[in-house]
Amino acid sequence: MGNKFKSGEYKSRFAGKDYEYKIFIPSFINKPFEWNNIKIPLLLEEAGHALGSLNECSLLVPDINTFIRMNVVKEATISTRIEGTKTEIEEAVLLEENILP
Numbered sequence: 001m002g003n004k005f006k007s008g009e010y011k012s013r014f015a016g017k018d019y020e021y022k023i024f025i026p027s028f029i030n031k032p033f034e035w036n037n038i039k040i041p042l043l044l045e046e047a048g049h050a051l052g053s054l055n056e057c058s059l060l061v062p063d064i065n066t067f068i069r070m071n072v073v074k075e076a077t078i079s080t081r082i083e084g085t086k087t088e089i090e091e092a093v094l095l096e097e098n099i100l101p
Helices: 039-060 064-082
Strands: 008-013 021-026
Touching: none
Parallel strands: none
Antiparallel strands: 008 021
16 A cells, blocks of 8 residues: 555644644645545635635735634633623723723
């Protein structure tokens, strides 16, 4: 059975810092392949369209870091409801010294 395909590898960025994260670097496709399923081209077309839509949205967001932070806050707010705590998004963005006990 020839060489086993390796889709890529994970690499650490900013190792040893407070904000270390891992990224996935895909391998190059350097061999011919065949599609045995006619749905694959349709799925690839849908994926390409979705990526185009995402790219368009990213051009409309003036500050991507704020956008990401607000999405994290939104998810954290939803998560607190699962845990039984009710935190509104307005409370989640307050500075620590402004939070009422």
